[in-house]
Amino acid sequence: MADTGTGTTPRERYRAQVRTEIKDHAWQQIATAGASALSLNAIAKQMGLSGPALYRYFANRDELITALIRDAYRSLADTFRAAAESPGADVTALAHALRGWAIEDPQRYFLIYGTPVPGYHAPDDVTTIASEIMTTLLDAYAAELPAVGPETPQFDEHLADHRQWADGHPAPPATLHRALSFWTRMHGVLSLELAGHFTGMEFDPALLFTAELDELT
Amino acid sequence: MADTGTGTTPRERYRAQVRTEIKDHAWQQIATAGASALSLNAIAKQMGLSGPALYRYFANRDELITALIRDAYRSLADTFRAAAESPGADVTALAHALRGWAIEDPQRYFLIYGTPVPGYHAPDDVTTIASEIMTTLLDAYAAELPAVGPETPQFDEHLADHRQWADGHPAPPATLHRALSFWTRMHGVLSLELAGHFTGMEFDPALLFTAELDELT
DNA sequence: AGGTTTCGTTAGAGGCTATCACTCAATCTA
DNA sequence: TAGATTGAGTGATAGCCTCTAACGAAACCT
Incomplete structure (x- = not known):
């Protein structure tokens, strides 16, 4: 592996x-x-x-866990990239790849996106992989038809001035915004589902996931 | 306390x-x-x-943590209800109350919504409080103008048949759907923000939060 | 005032992380 | 190939932790 x-x-x-x-x-x-x-x-x-x-x-328990976190990020970045490069792939393909990866091993997902340990700070190479994931997502959105989503001038203007994190990606602020929404919304459904917060409720989390995805365009 | x-x-x-x-x-x-x-x-x-x-x-460490989880749920349910009952309160007021509560003590938030411990199962009274929170949210949405949001017939039809979790609440499926979206989207932004996944990026998480809230109507 | 309940203590079993000094095998070098 | 060196694995040990058990003492109830 x-x-x-x-x-x-x-x-x-x-x-x-x-x-x-x-x-x-x-x-x-x-x-x-x-x-x-x-x-x-x-x-x-x-x-x-x-x-x-x-x-x-x-060297110690923390270093082992850090190595596991790194591998988890690497694995996510790879499946994300693979999904993006597969022929005819669009943003929804990325979403389903993300979901499949998360369900495959929920605790691996939570190692990345779960409860943070107050003292812990991820090493640089890990954050590099994280931004690689974001770039893959931005590329996918940039390749899509021009954004037809709802107008949110407030935040988009703010993003126009605070886009350093996009690392020089040429996408317009609206696209950056869509990528962030993709991230937060997919994580919102996935995280609650994997943590078992839907278990008492009888609806199918997969349908909620795709419904959220549909509203994302 | x-x-x-x-x-x-x-x-x-x-x-x-x-x-x-x-x-x-x-x-x-x-x-x-x-x-x-x-x-x-x-x-x-x-x-x-x-x-x-x-x-x-x-009796043991787990029982103490369970008591803390119960208190956390209780505290969230109370601030949520207080926000809902304050005069002129709408759904956005609930959202900001949630955000304020979460930022006040991130680890308390993660005690409820963070990484689940595989073996652990919350006691019944805790899930009762959780459904009380959901009811408050449903009431707030039901009091709002009739839903004008995007049509998502797929999931709404599914919800019409799987609404047992709403515990007899008279709201139509579309409203149930909006409540679920509220929950997952607010959690999506909050969770990533509190876990520090936005720290490298320079944008203001509060603006992303309100942008998501705006799109939720 | 006496009997009972409950609190807090010490002692200790068994788990964990982590360090240290040591042995021995594998590797490298002359 | 012989000798020097590097590195893997060991047991012993310190210092945490959770949790149980047996015991003294204080508080409570009647």
Whole structure:
């Protein structure tokens, strides 16, 4: 699932192999018990190792989780890009790719978009991947027919002056706005669905998702 | 902050008082370090007690957190209702009340709407408060002018058959739909803002919030 | 005033993260 | 190929944590 073969020397290859094996076990634990229950000790036991052995591969628990977050972002960016590059793909294709990816492993989704840990700050390369995702989305919207959505001059004017985050993308403010709405609305439905806030209610979350998507044009 | 004076006997009053004091310290810890870092031991020390003493008041860590979740829901339901009952209040007033409440204590918001713990299931009284919140929202939308929003026959028809969650509320499917969109969209912006996903970007999240609110009619 | 309930304590089991000193195998170098 | 070096894995240990159990003492009720 990762760059196991990158290293040249056998030691580096072995090291990378063990690192990904650790991460595989970590994902399994996270999927079944959530990230807060992730235990280096338990992973070591599962691998037939002694607890402290893992510290050869990850300096501490936080560094392991950071690596998992990075992989999650990378995975999302890849599926997003793949969806965008597939022939005839439009923004709705991106939305459904996002939803499929999220449902595939809800805890992976929440590792990115869930409750933040007050002290934690994501490293630079992670935010780079995040902006790569945004660029993919902006490209998709820019390729679409000119925006026919509702007029929201207030915020669009504000965006015209605060578009540094779009990283030089040529899209007009209205398009930036649509990308942000896409992001927040898809996340709104997905997050509540995956967190189980719809479970008591009998309606189909997938239909709410597509309804929101339709209103987004 | 809670029903400290409910008990009749002095013992019950004392008990309730200590319970709320424990919760106060817990909220403080959660606000600064997140719910996953909440430590009964640390709370006990802060109160000048020995660790196990707290188990007289909460059976275990989970029960304390459940109590906090209940209080959070209660607090949200109360501010929501207060906003709805204030004279001349409309749906946008509810939205701003929600936003104010969320920003007041982001970790409290995430205790309700954040990453779910796979095993955890909220007790019945908590889901009752959740539906009370939904009712307040439905009432507000029902009091508004008849829905003039975009037509989404697909989902509305589905809602006509799956409206058991609205608990007998007389609003038409289109209104139920608007309430769900309100919920998911407001949560979408708020959640990303509070989690810090907008921090690198220079735009004002408050303006995005009101822009989303405007499109919601 | 006496009996009962409840609070708070210490001791301790078992889990976790993380560090340290050590052994031994794998790798590199001369 | 022999010797030096690097790195993996170990057990011991410190210091957290949750939670249980047994015990003393205070508060309450009658």
